Amino acid sequence: MTTRVWDYLPEYETEREDVLDAVETVFRSGRLVLGPSVEEFESEFAAYHSLPHCVGVDNGTNAIVLALRALGVGPGDEVVTVSNTAAPTVVAIDQVGATARFVDVHEDDFLMDVDRVREVVTDRTRALLPVHLYGQCVDMTALRAVAEETGLPILEDCAQAHGATQHGRLAGTFGAAAAFSFYPTKVLGAYGDGGAVVTADPEVDATVRRRRFYGMADVYYVVETPGHNARLDEVQAEILRRKLTRLDAYLAGRRAVAARYAEALADTDLVLPAANPGNEHVHYVYVVRHPERDRILAGLAERDIALNISYPWPVHTMTGFAHLGYGTGDLPVTEKLAGEIFSLPMYPSLPTGTQDTVIDALREVLDRL
Numbered sequence: 001m002t003t004r005v006w007d008y009l010p011e012y013e014t015e016r017e018d019v020l021d022a023v024e025t026v027f028r029s030g031r032l033v034l035g036p037s038v039e040e041f042e043s044e045f046a047a048y049h050s051l052p053h054c055v056g057v058d059n060g061t062n063a064i065v066l067a068l069r070a071l072g073v074g075p076g077d078e079v080v081t082v083s084n085t086a087a088p089t090v091v092a093i094d095q096v097g098a099t100a101r102f103v104d105v106h107e108d109d110f111l112m113d114v115d116r117v118r119e120v121v122t123d124r125t126r127a128l129l130p131v132h133l134y135g136q137c138v139d140m141t142a143l144r145a146v147a148e149e150t151g152l153p154i155l156e157d158c159a160q161a162h163g164a165t166q167h168g169r170l171a172g173t174f175g176a177a178a179a180f181s182f183y184p185t186k187v188l189g190a191y192g193d194g195g196a197v198v199t200a201d202p203e204v205d206a207t208v209r210r211r212r213f214y215g216m217a218d219v220y221y222v223v224e225t226p227g228h229n230a231r232l233d234e235v236q237a238e239i240l241r242r243k244l245t246r247l248d249a250y251l252a253g254r255r256a257v258a259a260r261y262a263e264a265l266a267d268t269d270l271v272l273p274a275a276n277p278g279n280e281h282v283h284y285v286y287v288v289r290h291p292e293r294d295r296i297l298a299g300l301a302e303r304d305i306a307l308n309i310s311y312p313w314p315v316h317t318m319t320g321f322a323h324l325g326y327g328t329g330d331l332p333v334t335e336k337l338a339g340e341i342f343s344l345p346m347y348p349s350l351p352t353g354t355q356d357t358v359i360d361a362l363r364e365v366l367d368r369l
Contacts, residue, residue, distance in 0.1 A: 003345065003354055005285070005308040006185050010349035015243075019191065022238040034213070034231055037238035044244055045180075045196060049170050053205035054198045056232030057212050060159045060181020063195035064092035066230060067177045068127065070197075070207035071153050073098050077126040081157075082112050083316040083326070084334045085131045088181075089157050090315045098126070100324055102316055104331045109276055110134060110287065110341075113333075114142040121150055128154045132161035132171045134310070135187070135254075135284040136275055140166055140174040147175075155179065160284040162187040163251045167278045177204050182240055185347075187254070187284050188247055190236040253348025254283040257355060261286055261344060264359045268366050271340075285310050286346040292369050293340050299365035305358055308343045 012019065026037055038056050046054035057063050073079060075097030081089060083102045093100045103116040112130050128147055130138035140154075147154050154175030158164075161171040162180065172178035182194035197208045207225070210217045215227030243250075258281070262272055271289035275281035287310060290296055297307055314334045316326035328335065345358055 001304070003305045003358060005306075005343050005345045006347050007350075008184055008189070008191075008347075010351060011347070014349065015246075018242050019239055022242055023235055026234045026238050029234075032234055035234050037234045037241060038232050041232075041237040041241045041244070042196070044241060046198060048244065048247075049173050049198050051173060051198050051200050053200065053202065054196055055205060055208045055212060056237055057195045057197065057208070057230045058232060059193040059230075060179060060183060060195040061088040061092050061095075062212070062230040063179035063181065063197050064089065064129075064155070064157065065095050066208045066211050067155050067179050067197045067199075067204070068092065068096045068098065069211060070199075070204040071127055071155060071176060073126045076124065078122060078124045079127045079129050080117055080120055080125060080152075081129040082131055082133075082334070083314040083331050084110055084311070084337060085133060085157070085315060086159070086311060087315055087318065087320075088159075089129065089131055090321060092179075093129070094321070099124075100315075100321075101125070102324075102326065102331055102334075104333045105337070107333050107337065109136070109274075110337060111136070111276075112138045112143070114139050114146065117143065117146050118150075121146075121152070125150070125152060128152050128175075129157060130154065130175075131157040131159075132164060134273065134287050135160055135282040136164055136279045137161060137166040137171050137174075139276070140169075144174060153177075159183075159186065161282060162284075163247055164282045165280040172198050176201060177208075182236065187250060187282050188240065188243060190240055190243075192233070192236055194232055194236045194240060196232070250348045251282050254346065255281075257346055257348070257350050258283040258286055260352075260355060261359070265362070268363065270362075270366070283346055285343045287341050287343050289337070289340045290342075290366075291340055293342050295369060296362070296365050297342060299368070300358075300361055303361045303365075305361055307345075309338075309341060310343050312338055314338050 156178035159181035211227035212230040
């Protein structure tokens with residue numbers, strides 16, 4: 001049986017009764033769209049972040065799209081972000097008609113090099129979009145200083161950072177708004193797609209809320225502002241409500257898996273992930289580095305271990321973003337990392353035996369390089 005980087009079935013076996021009860025609760029409620037489960041999840045997810053507002057949406061990409069529009073970003077504008085991210089971050093910028101402007105990342109933590117942000121800010125820049133990649137926060141103290149200096153709002157991409165903190169403050173609470181994804185692999189994952197925007201700004205909240213429902217607000221069938229259908233599903237919201245109560249347990253499980261990797265692989269020549277000072281890492285994925293990455297993956301595949309690369313192709317090198325004007329060599333650290341990184345299996349219900357199998361196989365492959 002092939003070992004993979006993620007599997008929801010062990011968790012489902014443990015939580016099956018609650019998941020099915022969530023479905024039954026919604027089906028018997030008489031409300032299948034924008035009903036009490038969405039409302040209650042929004043309230044509870046906002047409270048988890050000690051923020052007044054949360055809007056549930058259909059996926060993390062639309063969470064970024066709607067938040068950008070609520071911040072006034074549109075055609076002709078620029079948004080500063082990174083290329084070392086999942087493509088949806090940049091797809092969302094493109095979707096609102098804006099242009100992504102990239103800064104390189106730090107080699108040791110894979111995160112936005114905030115010292116380079118000022119270099120790409122122009123009079124067309126309308127927002128800063130840091131990506132809290134792999135489970136830990138960008139240096140938000142430094143980025144907030146840039147935002148204050150330039151007058152630009154920060155939209156945090158928190159798709160990979162549910163529950164991560166920096167100096168005790170949760171990811172998603174540093175900027176004007178934050179976008180979350182609840183794709184099944186996420187730290188807080190649904191059984192399908194889902195997303196949310198959290199904010200302290202009532203105007204951002206109201207705008208996202210209208211735009212996720214065709215642009216309608218107080219009067220049904222009356223469109224007040226351009227929008228589209230981006231509603232969070234009631235079933236997914238009810239499942240997320242229940243899983244939110246277990247989020248701290250999921251975080252503890254991920255950190256335990258990460259600690260076992262760190263101990264078992266400390267004497268190898270792999271570069272292992274580490275939390276920056278002040279950060280609490282949630283290990284959405286456990287990303288390691290090695291210059292012989294491709295040979296390692298090939299050796300593991302021979303042992304029925306199929307690992308993942310997050311991400312093998314930097315966004316700025318993709319043909320779909322050729323219009324942004326970047327090419328190979330423009331972001332050297334990002335490009336170097338893309339040739340060396342790979343992810344080990346990481347999820348809180350990862351069986352110890354499976355993790356040991358991966359560790360033993362990885363050590364064997366490394367020894368034969």
